[in-house]
Amino acid sequence: MKKKHLKAVFASFLMASTVLAACGGDESAEKPEENKQAETDKETEDKNTEETKEVKIEDTDAAKQAAAYADMMAELVKAKEDQEVNWDTVQEKYEAGLQKDVAELAPEFDQAIQAALAAGKNGEMEPIISVQLIDKTTQSYFYQNQKALQKEAAAALAEDKKEEANLAFVQIQHLAEKVFIPTAEKRDNYYELSGDSSLVENINSGLSAQEEALNSGNAEDFQVFLQVTDKSIYRSYYLASKSYAEKMEVGAKEGKDSKELSIMQAEAWGFYQAIKGSLGGGDEAAAAELDKLFTLNTTDPATIKAAETNALFAKAIAGKIKGYYEKAPNLVAEGNAVEAKVGAMEGNMFLKMLQGQMTEKLGEEKTQAVFADAEAWYNAIAENKPEDAKAKSDAVISAINGLL
Incomplete structure (x- = not known):
């Protein structure tokens, strides 16, 4: 396992540790007699990489769902420009490409998205607030879907089912490209994160290390590096929610109107749904209080x-x-x-x-x-x-x- 993956994530923190663990603590120079085996390993890795490329990503469930989300957002984004949204079109896109999978994996997310769609359509809620709830809750679904795919890939690799592991992993990579990286870039910019602190670099480093473990058939390393990828995405959602809390306080001091603050609150709530259950395992009361603070009609955003x-x-x-x-x-x-x-x-x-x-x-x-x-x-x-x-x-x- 190469040091470069961890260097981007932790700098000195953990840089050597996982590498040593993965390599049995031996970082000595390659011996001449090992050259032949190294070449064989390289050929195997190249072959496995080719197998991964044979997967038609557009035919995978994750790609179809990401495309449905993009179609929904193409219509919903009109609300940000004070244009009228065709809610029926959004509803159709959601039901055709996402609803079944969201309801199966996280029924509470489906309920929230459906409620926001209805509220936007019937005028019970400001269109832009409905849009943010739909957008961020759908992104929270994609995070949970990523976790399910990671579990699937790890289990398949442990059973030496390389093809199944590859299929799950390329979907994780696709979701990272289409959903997680764009969101992480915004947090990197807001918090001025770079180098080993950059969310984008951390996610990409985790994915690269996972891919290397997958290509070499190392199920143990794959599970370890899975945590780098997953928790870096998790940190992105955490920092998103955290940043909107900061923006709401600043906005209230600047005298922004309740609509603007509620938009931020809706974004914070939507992102928070991805990690709420997990945080409850750390401190149930704290997690519940955060959910309450971010919930529209429960907490006045000006008081956050x-x-x-x-x-x-x-x-x-x-x-x-x-x-x-x-x-x-x-x-x-x-x-x-x-x-x-x-x-x-x-x-x-x-x-x-x-x-x-x-x-x-x-x-x-x-x-x-x-x-x-x-x-x-x-x-x-x-x-x-x-x-x-x-x-x-x-x-x-x-x-x-x-x-x-």
């Missing part, structure tokens, strides 16, 4: 404060981190090395979500020290050394508690 939403997000995300930091050593003790590494990576990807808040509160130097401890913790878990992991774990959790 960035500090409050940031604190709630930190509380829920900290709960997720603590859960993985507790679970991973237990999995090592039980002899479940693969799940332990996957869980450790997942815990550290949640830690990365709090990097901005941590830097703001602790400063750059102390934050980097926390990430160095997190890297060492991952190494200890990957190397089956739960005792060595304990001290590093305590240091990371102590820092996290300092944010609460």
Whole structure:
């Protein structure tokens, strides 16, 4: 596994750790007798890449759904220009290309989209607010669909069903290109994220590492790097919701009207739906309160404060981190090395979500020290050394508690 993938994601944080774990800790130069095997591996990788390219992406379910979404948005975008929206056309596109799949995977999303469509059509809601609810809730569906495809790809690869794994993975790549990357770019621009902090780079690095693992048939690496891709997309949705909370507070101070604030609130709510269930596992009360704050007709958007939403997000995300930091050593003790590494990576990807808040509160130097401890913790878990992991774990959790 090449270092370049992780370098873009973590810089020093985790850069070497997963590489060492994937390569058995041996980074020595290739021996002459290994050249023939390396060439054989390259031929196999090239063959597998060719097989992936044979998939007609336009014929896949994900591509058809993304196309239906694009068609819907082509009509819905008229509301942003104060033009009349043909709601019947949007309804037809939704029902023909998305509704069945959304209802099957996340029925609550279907209900929200249908309600927003009806409210926009009958005039119960400002058209642009309906549009934002439909747009962002559909994007939340695509995130959940990505998770389902990741699970499908990982299971297929573990069973050596390369063709099935490839089919699922190319759909993930397509959704990243059409849905996740454009959204991530907006967050990168808003928060001025670049290099190892860039959401776009993190998503692409995760996908590249996953693809390499898939081509080499390494199911274990695929599962570990899956967390880089998935949680980077997750971070994009989190930062989207967080940014709208900040914009609402600024907007209220600037005297923006209730319509403008409600549009932001609708966007925050729609993006939040993607991660609400997961955050509830970190802190149910905090997740529920965030949902309440972002819900139209429940909270006046002019009263939303960035500090409050940031604190709630930190509380829920900290709960997720603590859960993985507790679970991973237990999995090592039980002899479940693969799940332990996957869980450790997942815990550290949640830690990365709090990097901005941590830097703001602790400063750059102390934050980097926390990430160095997190890297060492991952190494200890990957190397089956739960005792060595304990001290590093305590240091990371102590820092996290300092944010609460």
